[in-house]
Amino acid sequence: xxxxxxxxxQSQQQKKQQQTKLxxxxxxxxxxxxxxxxxxxxxxxxxxPEDVVPPGETVDxxxxxxxxxxxxxxxxxxVSEEDSWKTVLVNSSHALADGYVPELVTVDxxxxxxxxxxxxxxNTMLQDARTEGLAPMIxxxxxxxxxxxxxxxxxxxxxxxxxxxxxxxxxxAKSVVAYPGTSEHQTGLATDIVATSHQLLDDxxxxxxxxxxxxENCWKYGFILRxxxxxxxxxxxxxxxxxxxxxxxxxxxxxxxxxLCLEEYWQLVENQQAQ
Ligand SMILES: [Zn+2]
Numbered sequence: 001x002x003x004x005x006x007x008x009x010q011s012q013q014q015k016k017q018q019q020t021k022l023x024x025x026x027x028x029x030x031x032x033x034x035x036x037x038x039x040x041x042x043x044x045x046x047x048x049p050e051d052v053v054p055p056g057e058t059v060d061x062x063x064x065x066x067x068x069x070x071x072x073x074x075x076x077x078x079v080s081e082e083d084s085w086k087t088v089l090v091n092s093s094h095a096l097a098d099g100y101v102p103e104l105v106t107v108d109x110x111x112x113x114x115x116x117x118x119x120x121x122x123n124t125m126l127q128d129a130r131t132e133g134l135a136p137m138i139x140x141x142x143x144x145x146x147x148x149x150x151x152x153x154x155x156x157x158x159x160x161x162x163x164x165x166x167x168x169x170x171x172x173a174k175s176v177v178a179y180p181g182t183s184e185h186q187t188g189l190a191t192d193i194v195a196t197s198h199q200l201l202d203d204x205x206x207x208x209x210x211x212x213x214x215x216e217n218c219w220k221y222g223f224i225l226r227x228x229x230x231x232x233x234x235x236x237x238x239x240x241x242x243x244x245x246x247x248x249x250x251x252x253x254x255x256x257x258x259x260l261c262l263e264e265y266w267q268l269v270e271n272q273q274a275q
Contacts, residue, residue: 076268077250085117086222086248088187089266092174092236095181102188104142112141115188118222118246122191125221129213135196136210139242143185152177184226189246206241214244219256222249231261 079086090096104113108123129136143151155177159169184190194201195208205211206229215225226245227237245262247255255265 076272090184112138121221134210136193137196140192142188148180192242219252222252234263
């Protein structure tokens with residue numbers, strides 16, 4: 001009798017154990033299923049990031065069109081008041097404040113001077129280019145007022161020597177050499193960089209490995225190629241594949257990704273501020 005009872009208890013225990021095993025199995029299956037769903041969902045998201053814009057993707061710069069407020073608003077990065085020195089516009093119609101002289105430091109391994117606030121980025125850019133096996137060389141950077149004035153006067157004299165009157169020579173000189181106060185080199189934020197193996201300041205400079213690396217990477221260090229190909233109507237300056245200008249990393253990236261020159265950037269900023 002006792003034996004029979006014992007076996008019944010054992011059988012009940014076995015049944016209970018089997019039920020528990022089944023329950024555990026169901027739980028495991030459900031958990032695996034849930035994990036798989038979460039994993040697939042997560043993987044799907046990482047394949048289609050919504051907030052990453054591929055490099056080179058352009059933003060429609062035509063802010064004058066009236067889209068009726070249905071198009072997403074384009075936000076042009078504008079530096080703070082404190083950083084306004086970075087994006088200063090200097091060209092034939094935007095002269096520097098009279099007598100403006102930034103705090104200057106000497107660029108590593110050269111005798112050239114650059115704005116102290118941007119020199120570290122310039123040094124890093126040149127160093128990284130050298131690490132890539134390239135040999136970039138600065139051939140001009142900060143230019144003092146006196147130097148720009150001397151260059152301009154020399155050009156006037158050169159033009160007068162061709163038989164032009166002083167007034168004619170003066171006007172002609174303005175198209176060749178920046179009038180004092182209107183040269184970017186006076187900001188301390190512009191530098192002419194050439195390949196050590198090819199120092200000509202003409203279009204052929206663009207073919208050097210040094211320029212190709214600089215043109216592709218300079219924005220990462222806060223620089224732009226200031227007078228790019230096809231932008232002379234805005235800049236008033238011929239294509240200069242050697243003249244780099246510091247504008248800070250955020251604005252350099254925006255200008256590069258949207259294929260702008262500094263004049264176009266400023267036009268967009270003004271349009272944005274007028275809205
Ligand atoms: Zn230059």
